[in-house]
Amino acid sequence: DVKVTQSSRYLVKRTGEKVFLECVQDMDHENMFWYRQDPGLGLRLIYFSYDVKMKEKGDIPEGYSVSREKKERFSLILESASTNQTSMYLCASSLFTSGRGGQYFGPGTRLTVT
Amino acid sequence: SQQGEEDPQALSIQEGENATMNCSYKTSINNLQWYRQNSGRGLVHLILIRSNEREKHSGRLRVTLDTSKKSSSLLITASRAADTASYFCATDANSGNTPLVFGKGTRLSVIA
Secondary structure, three states: OOOEEEOOOEEEEOOOOOEEEEEEEOOOOOEEEEEEEEOOOEEEEEEEEOOOOOOEEOOOOOOEEEEEEEOOEEEEEEOOOOHHHOEEEEEEEEOOOOOOOOOEEOOOEEEEEO | OOOOEEEOOEEEEEOOOOEEEEEEOOOOEEEEEEEEEOOOOOEEEEEEEEOOOOEEEEOOEEEEEEOOOOEEEEEEOOOOHHHOEEEEEEEEEOOOOOOOEEOOOEEEEEEO
């Protein structure tokens, strides 16, 4: 079974802090994705990556950056956390480029910025 | 980006009843997928239906797809309390490597 793990289930950070959210998958998938999920807004794509050292902006990249130095690891970085970045963050991976065939999600990180 | 829209936003039924959720989308697609999310957890892939398929079954799940109406439905038969979750449709657009686009979900409550 595909396993996608995220570094923390719950995280509390202060405004202005630099925040790293880590995601690791064990199925050798080339494609990885970061979403945020907010009530009433569904899942919104922040960034995705089709290969090592490759990244593409999603729908809401502002205030975020990503790093993909190894195939299995995709990191989401909040350069200077703000209260409007309080959210549930979900990482996913997939075998096929567009998620065709299904995406596999991690358990999520609930981030609170105070 | 264009999102699928699930309908209804919330649904409450008794255990043993059937639950039907609908998804409408706007662009032509390669396939449409349904996911489930238990409260506070990640999404789990349930079923995928290709654009040339009209109906697909998996256990108690039945998915239909009408590409002429750009809509899909997910039917859960003989629902159980454990089916309580949010259900999302996701569309794989028929345009290169565009990522999946998720709807906002239907929140299903199954009352024992």
